[in-house]
Amino acid sequence: MWPTARRTALLWLGLVALVPLRAETLLFTGATVHTVSGPVLSDAQVLIKDGRIAALDKSIPARPDQTVKLDGLHLYPGLIAATTSLGLVEINAIRSTRDTTEVGEYTPDVESWVAVNPDSELIPVGRANGITHVLPVPTGGIVAGQSGLIKLDGWTTKEMTVRKPVALHLFWPPPTLDTTPREEFKDKSKWKSLDDQAKERRVRLKELADFFDEAKAYAKARDAATRNGAPPAEIVPAWEAMLPYVRHDLPVVVHADDVRQIKAAVRWADTNSYRIIIAGGRDAWKVADLLAEKKVAVIFERIFNLDSGLSATPARDTYRYDVHFAAPFVLHRAGVKVIFSEGLGGDGAATIRNLPYSAAQAVAFGLPEDEALKGITLYPAQALGVADQLGSVDVGKEATLFAADGDILDIRSNVKRMWIAGKEVSLESRHTRLYEKYRNRPRPDPAPPPR
Numbered sequence: 001m002w003p004t005a006r007r008t009a010l011l012w013l014g015l016v017a018l019v020p021l022r023a024e025t026l027l028f029t030g031a032t033v034h035t036v037s038g039p040v041l042s043d044a045q046v047l048i049k050d051g052r053i054a055a056l057d058k059s060i061p062a063r064p065d066q067t068v069k070l071d072g073l074h075l076y077p078g079l080i081a082a083t084t085s086l087g088l089v090e091i092n093a094i095r096s097t098r099d100t101t102e103v104g105e106y107t108p109d110v111e112s113w114v115a116v117n118p119d120s121e122l123i124p125v126g127r128a129n130g131i132t133h134v135l136p137v138p139t140g141g142i143v144a145g146q147s148g149l150i151k152l153d154g155w156t157t158k159e160m161t162v163r164k165p166v167a168l169h170l171f172w173p174p175p176t177l178d179t180t181p182r183e184e185f186k187d188k189s190k191w192k193s194l195d196d197q198a199k200e201r202r203v204r205l206k207e208l209a210d211f212f213d214e215a216k217a218y219a220k221a222r223d224a225a226t227r228n229g230a231p232p233a234e235i236v237p238a239w240e241a242m243l244p245y246v247r248h249d250l251p252v253v254v255h256a257d258d259v260r261q262i263k264a265a266v267r268w269a270d271t272n273s274y275r276i277i278i279a280g281g282r283d284a285w286k287v288a289d290l291l292a293e294k295k296v297a298v299i300f301e302r303i304f305n306l307d308s309g310l311s312a313t314p315a316r317d318t319y320r321y322d323v324h325f326a327a328p329f330v331l332h333r334a335g336v337k338v339i340f341s342e343g344l345g346g347d348g349a350a351t352i353r354n355l356p357y358s359a360a361q362a363v364a365f366g367l368p369e370d371e372a373l374k375g376i377t378l379y380p381a382q383a384l385g386v387a388d389q390l391g392s393v394d395v396g397k398e399a400t401l402f403a404a405d406g407d408i409l410d411i412r413s414n415v416k417r418m419w420i421a422g423k424e425v426s427l428e429s430r431h432t433r434l435y436e437k438y439r440n441r442p443r444p445d446p447a448p449p450p451r
Helices: 004-019 122-127 194-228 239-245 259-273 283-295 323-334 344-348 350-362 369-374 376-383 428-438
Strands: 026-034 039-048 052-057 065-067 074-079 079-084 131-136 143-151 161-171 252-256 278-280 300-301 336-343 402-406 415-420
Touching: 004 074, 026 402, 079 300, 079 336, 079 350, 079 376, 122 131, 122 350, 122 428, 131 161, 131 350, 194 239, 194 259, 252 259, 259 278, 259 283, 283 300, 283 323, 300 323, 323 336, 323 350, 336 350, 336 376, 344 350, 350 369
Parallel strands: 026 065, 026 074, 079 131, 161 252, 252 278, 278 300, 300 336
Antiparallel strands: 026 039, 039 052, 074 402, 131 143, 143 161, 402 415
C-alpha cells in the first residue's frame, strides 16, 4: 500500500505544480494616470488582473486582492529604449564585457537578444528611472543582425525576451571622404586617394544591393517550393533570417546620420518597398518632409552629444548650438514620428537612465510635451510592433507601469514603484546600494574640546 500511496501523492504534487497559481488582482488608486494615448486622468483608478489592465476609470467597483494607494503619484506606462547596447556591454574599456559585434560584414542570422547579460549592473539602473523594455542592437558590419525586444526583468535571456525578432539592423555605408594629404597621413600604407575612396564606396553600395537581391531570390525560390509541396533545395541560415524583411513583414532599422545616407536609404527602401526606420538621424531634420511623405519614423539618438556616437560625425561648424535640441521639433512639425534613444556603445548603455531627459530637452526647444512622452513610450511600441501590448495605459494592454513623484520629464522626479506585466519589481541598483552603504558608514567620535 505504501508505494501506491506514495505514487498517488507524487502524482498530486505534479498536478499541483502544473496548475498556475491564481494571479493577484490589484487596484491602483489615487494616482494621476498618464494614459499617453488619451487624456491625463486625475485621481483615477486602474484595475490589474492576470497581468493586464482590466479597467481604467475615476472609480472602479471591484473587490481586488490588494489595493495599492498611489496618492500624489503619477502613473506612466513603462519607457521603451528603442536602440541601445544595454545588456551587451558592461564596461566599455574591458573587451571581455563587450558582446556587441560579430565578425563579418553581412551577418543577418546574428540574434542580439541571446547575448544579453541578465546580471548586468546597468539594467537595474535603467529600470530605476522608468525603463522597462529595450531593444539591444548588434553592431559591427553592414547588415549586423537582428534584434529582439527584452524586458528589464528576468533570470535568463529566454525569460527576458518579449518578442523575437523585431528588426534587422543595417548600417548604411558612410558617404564621407578623408581629404587628409598623404604626407600628413599617420599610416601612409592605409592612405587612399579620393577616387579610390569613392570607388570603394560604390562597391560597398553595390554589394549591399546585391545582398538584398539574393535574399529576395532565395525567398522567391522558397515560396515556389512551398506552393509545389516540395522541400527547399538548401536551407541557408543567413537567407532564412532575411525572409521576414524581404517579404516586408518586419522593419529594417537603417542606422544613418548624414543627410546623404538618409536620402539614399529612403530612396532604396521606396524602390524595393522595404519597411524602414531611420536610427541615429542627426541630419534627418534636413529631409523632414521626405521622411513624412514616406512615413518613415526616426529614432533620434544622443540629443546631448555633438557627434553621432559610433561614426563620431561631429556637428558642422555652420550649425547653431541648438541644432540637435531643435531637430525633434522640426521633424514633428513635418509629420514625422520621433523616437528618442541614448544611442549605441558603452556610453549609451551607461547613460540609458537619461532617456526621459533627452525627450525633455526637445520639449524645451519646441516639441510638445505629449509628443516627447510618446517618443519614449507609444511611438517605439508602434515602430517595433508591440503597441497592442505596451506603450500606453489602455484596457487590455499589459500592466507594465511605474509610479513617480512628479513629471517623468522633470529631472527632479523620482520613480517610486514599478510593475512589469503586473508583477512589482525592485528598484534597487548599484547606486542605491552604494548610497545606503556610505550613508550608514561608521562616523568617528567628535574630537574633545580643547582645554
